[in-house]
Amino acid sequence: MAEDSTMTGTPALAVRHSLGWLVFGNTVGLYLALLLIEPGLQAGAWTYGRWMPVHLNVQLYGWTSLPLVAWLLTIYQVDQSRRSAWGAAAVWAWTAALAVGVLHWLGGTSSGKLFLDWKSGSLQAFVAALVILWCVLAAAWIDRRSVWSRTRSMASLAGLLGLALVPVSLVFASSPAVYPPIDRTTGGPTGSSLQGSALLVIGLMLLLPRIITGHPRHGRNPAVWIFFAVSWLVFGVTEAMGGTHRDPHQILAVLFLLPWVWLLPRDWKGFDWPQGAAAWRYAMFGWWGMLVVSSLLMYQDGILDRIKFTQALVAHSHMAMAGFTTSFCALLIVLLTRHPIGGKLSVPAWHASALMMIATLAAAGWLEGAGPHWMADPPAWRVAGFALRAVCGAIMLAASAHWLWKHRLP
């Protein structure tokens, strides 16, 4: 399955699958953008509402998750173990589960929960894929632990035990009976919920250099870990208190993200990075800074009230996924495979188009927030915004197709 490629090994296979899902997700995204301009393009029962979970989920569970799967396969040295042939099986199982999911979402089987749209058959398939992956990692651990240091062996075991909870957590989180606390003034997440999800990402960003590049040059940087622990504490307290975006403690929870704009780049500076990783690293921190600062701004009283339910929040989601997460995944891929993502044209084209799309959506969202008049009488700015968005989407699709192509053929 890995023929015709300059890269070999299971992590490389996972990367190619990841890029394949990115191209597919972007294709669907472009189609959705076009549907908002011309609803007549809708194909029968496969409506906008059915394609939306496909777009969201393949980006999250395909494009952004498979590099993490590749990372896990690398950490547990699956390719060096006697069970190496099962590594590819885990990757294919993941892709098969997503494909099953796509069919279910298009068929109208939805849990109704964004990014947790796993229900009945799709849930069973995805849990099966997670179990297969876990078994492959466990088999590799059994095989490789004797050659690892005791610390690594125990840390990997702890990781395995943690990973065993993932399928259970997925089933729990996808359940219709479970819903996170909401800000009753907006119907959206609380500040602490935003902080909590960001802290998970921050945790990954703290682990990445330590696992891939080794120990920092200038000691272990305990201040970062202390602030990380304090942040979790703040999250726990404010989450338990609940409240709205007008409550100081919820604003405080979001404010606790601000130092990470500076702390993370500073932390990463202390590691030796391989050549070729700089561009994506800088891009990632650029997007990260924008993401945190815009989150703070958008959480303000009066601003959140205006932009809630508008395209501005779609803009923010794209900043998170197309900007920050894409850069993070691309960097991870570069680090894992030592193989560049894209070229001198496609990478800047991606970032520029993403930025343009985000700016367009944010502006449209701000105007939408002024009142519902546009709903019955679509103004020119909205139509032009959608058109510009579609153009940006087409460029991003072309860029991602180039990344995939470059990763398949030398």
Place this chain on the structure above:
Amino acid sequence: MVGGGATLNVRGVRASATVAAVYGFFLLFAQFAFVELIRAAGRGHTEEKVLLGVMALAGVAAGFITAWRGAHPSMIRRALVAAALSSALAPISGNMPGALAVAALTGSALGVSTVALAALLPGWCGLPWVGLGTGIGYAVCNLPFVFQQSPAHQSWIAAGLAIIGALVMPESAAWKQQGEKPNTLPFPAAVLLFTALVWMDSAAFFIIQHAADLKSATWGAGHLWRNAALHLVFAVISGLCLHRGARRLVPLAAWGLLAVASLCVNSASTRDIAGLFYPAGVSLYSVALVAWPGWLSGAPDSKSAAWRAAWLFAVAGWFGSANGIGMAQTLQRVPAGFIAIAGVVLLLALLRFNRSHMRPALAVAAVTACGLPATKQASPSQATAAQRGRIIYQSEGCIHCHSRYSRPGSPDESIWGPAPDPKTVLAEQPVLIGNRRQGPDLTNIGARRSEAWLKAHFLNPSALYQGSVMPSYAHLFADGRGDDLVRFLKESGIESTAQLMGSQSIWNPIGSALEYDAKALFARHCAACHGVDGMGKGPLANQFLIPPANLRDGPFIRTQAADDLETAIARVIKFGVIGSDMPGHETLTDGEILALARMLREWRH
């Protein structure tokens, strides 16, 4: 594209034209016109089967004879002349013996020309030319002025194609592959793979042919140019991909496209999708089918390639096709299980039975099996219409465009009605707050809209709101799901009716009507029901049990005795006649409402 200078490119063009001619003849005459001529002559089902069986047997036999004798360009030329003769005579071969002769001659000509062509093509051109030729062959057959001809005329066009092929075909019998990568697919794998693909293709084709709505959605007049373009583009892509070495990707992609097309033909609501996917999938694998004997089978010379072509076309082509049609005839659908089996067969074939690749195949099979049991959506028969409607709301992803949360203390309450109790919202399973407003908030939709209005809107949203981004959901009403959804929406926030009426009674518009063109506003927001002249006879008027009001002559029930008539009319425009089919116009500004109210007041005088 294929290298080798101008001479080679001319040969490539000629080879491509020959491929187009053979494919064009096969599709236009053997697949379409001849069958239609048989039926037009009043022959029964058995006679049709006999004739097609004779054609198949003659084709298989001729293919093997060609392989035994060794492929030569002169064979193709003679076969194409024979093909032209058979299709030219077909419309005038009135009796059964005549039809049998045409069938035998057509089958023989096809058997010889396809096998010899597949064996000789590598000496003539590269794979991109094969893609181009296949695409042109398919595209020509789909051009409206070809497709819409009578069967007799189509037969003569096919004869013309065969003659063109015989005239332009290259002369060389040399065996030389034009710089293609030596990446082969063993014979058993190829037979399995192509049989599965032809089987799916034929089954889907049969169903498309025999369902009137599907046939019009696929090969209706408006779709022919689209189909021609799809065939051409995907065949060219296929040729290029095969040329670049993506020899697994092409059949896999073809299976994916045909799988979607096959699944779509099973349901009336998704049949128009099949029309998009089917031509793309067919073109992709058709190029690979022609390319396999010469390029992908590892054949060392044209004789070996001819043998492989004969076997492949006999098994995959004739056998696969017959069984696909047989299955579709019996079941009248393409079962999802069969599509999955075809996928597994394809994977096994592509994995070349390599043991190391069996693990991914096993994992994929296991995961797919886990995902299969619940492919059918649960529809609890004991549930109420509103409960079923809620499931539809969830399934259709309405949350991606509509919120169900009028925010407390915000302008939402004056536009979309009172805010819900957060505890009630969070008690729902699942919570369906939604995260976007491409359209209105639906918290109190039951109090703001009637069932008749909701249905009219689902059927054709842009009839009520010009330029609406909401697509039509008419397909939901074919099986009652739409009515359930309407019921669910009607019960959403219905308890807010009294509160909404209270808000209506105290609401006063603030703003100036001067800057608005009331006539234009009326044409845009009111004329669909009330008519451009306001007489109550708009294009949607007959969709409501109680006809829309005549705004010039009345009777005026709700605004009859108002002291301030303009404000009373404005309140009706803003909130509607709550409890009736007259909806509110929440998205209009106060100034717009005032302008409309003023004009309507004047109309009464």
